[in-house]
Amino acid sequence: MNRTSRWLGWWVALVLGLASVGAWAQQTATATAGVQSANILEVAPDAATDPNYANQSNAERAKVQPGNNAPMWRAVGQGSTGVTNFPYAEYGTLIQPFVQYPGSRLTNAGEAWRQVRNHWLIPYGGSLLLIVLLAIGLFYWRKGTMQLHGAETGRKIERFTPFERAAHWANAIAFVSLAVSGIVMAFGKFFILPVIGSTLFGWLTYALKNLHNFMGPLFAVSLVVVILTFVRDNLPAKEDITWLLKGGGLLGGHEVPSHRFNAGEKVLFWGGVFLFGLIVVGSGLVLDKLVPGFDYLRSNMQVAHMIHAAAAIVMMAMFMGHIYMGTVGMSGAYQAMKTGYVDETWAKEHHELWHDDIQAGKIPAQRSTPAAAPAQTAKA
Numbered sequence: 371m372n373r374t375s376r377w378l379g380w381w382v383a384l385v386l387g388l389a390s391v392g393a394w395a396q397q398t399a400t401a402t403a404g405v406q407s408a409n410i411l412e413v414a415p416d417a418a419t420d421p422n423y424a425n426q427s428n429a430e431r432a433k434v435q436p437g438n439n440a441p442m443w444r445a446v447g448q449g450s451t452g453v454t455n456f457p458y459a460e461y462g463t464l465i466q467p468f469v470q471y472p473g474s475r476l477t478n479a480g481e482a483w484r485q486v487r488n489h490w491l492i493p494y495g496g497s498l499l500l501i502v503l504l505a506i507g508l509f510y511w512r513k514g515t516m517q518l519h520g521a522e523t524g525r526k527i528e529r530f531t532p533f534e535r536a537a538h539w540a541n542a543i544a545f546v547s548l549a550v551s552g553i554v555m556a557f558g559k560f561f562i563l564p565v566i567g568s569t570l571f572g573w574l575t576y577a578l579k580n581l582h583n584f585m586g587p588l589f590a591v592s593l594v595v596v597i598l599t600f601v602r603d604n605l606p607a608k609e610d611i612t613w614l615l616k617g618g619g620l621l622g623g624h625e626v627p628s629h630r631f632n633a634g635e636k637v638l639f640w641g642g643v644f645l646f647g648l649i650v651v652g653s654g655l656v657l658d659k660l661v662p663g664f665d666y667l668r669s670n671m672q673v674a675h676m677i678h679a680a681a682a683i684v685m686m687a688m689f690m691g692h693i694y695m696g697t698v699g700m701s702g703a704y705q706a707m708k709t710g711y712v713d714e715t716w717a718k719e720h721h722e723l724w725h726d727d728i729q730a731g732k733i734p735a736q737r738s739t740p741a742a743a744p745a746q747t748a749k750a
């Protein structure tokens with residue numbers, strides 16, 4: 371019994387001794403850590419106590435805070451350029467500097483471009499195209515195709531020469547190719563991707579992207595030809611004011627008298643073809659990297675894309691009405707661009723002032739010499 375009591379006393383003393391040593395070690399470590407923390411704060415103050423804290427280099431920061439490379443990543447985020455083995459100037463920039471594009475927050479340029487595209491161009495641009503398409507559908511549902519009120523005479527007037535038709539069709543084919551490919555690339559993931567799947571959609575957009583790039587220069591050349599070809603007959607006239615005030619008479623029974631091109635067609639020419647057309651062409655040539663001497667930095671390409679997309683959407687919205695009137699909207703309009711000729715009655719009802727000038731001999735009814743003259747040509 372006495373021997374057992376002695377062993378039990380030794381074990382209790384050993385446990386109490388170890389507990390005392392552990393407590394002393396913990397207190398010593400805590401005190402040491404406190405001193406080290408005080409020394410660190412004294413040697414390496416933070417932004418609250420040192421105004422130069424944010425300007426410290428990685429080497430300076432590493433003396434007291436090893437592994438803290440915040441200055442390097444702060445510089446990267448601000449667009450600082452490093453050193454690479456590639457010759458191009460911007461290859462050393464990992465993250466672009468902060469900018470604020472119209473419609474974006476103040477953030478790096480890549481994110482700002484993404485916000486403009488995804489929050490403005492895609493939703494509002496798509497909505498504009500859908501609204502115009504719906505308006506055209508409602509107009510056709512209520513009015514139908516515009517027919518002639520009088521009987522055709524059989525006498526033909528040359529409305530478009532072979533050269534004018536060739537210029538128009540070249541430009542129209544390029545425009546439709548660019549519009550369809552652009553719509554699929556911008557909006558296709560919403561209405562095509564869920565139907566055909568990601569694999570086919572990837573191949574489709576890749577093919578249309580290349581078509582878009584190659585049709586761009588054709589559109590640019592044909593657009594200049596169209597502008598030079600039709601600019602004379604699209605100059606403003608005093609009669610255009612009356613046409614605009616009466617809305618062309620589209621909602622009434624008869625059209626407002628006009629020259630070869632009415633005021634609506636002139637607005638389309640100067641707004642859609644000349645203004646927005648040249649903007650689309652200029653920005654598109656930048657995106658195709660076809661402008662010599664231009665500095666193709668990411669920021670320049672992002673701005674070019676935003677301009678290109680915005681102008682293209684407005685241009686497409688305007689030309690949707692033109693395509694409607696030139697096909698199912700007006701009887702005889704498509705034949706005019708297909709064959710070059712319209713009936714005398716068509717000319718009188720749709721472009722009365724132009725018809726009067728032909729009857730007065732101011733404008734020839736036949737402006738080209740076709741290989742085979744159509745039917746009977748109206749005399750000037």
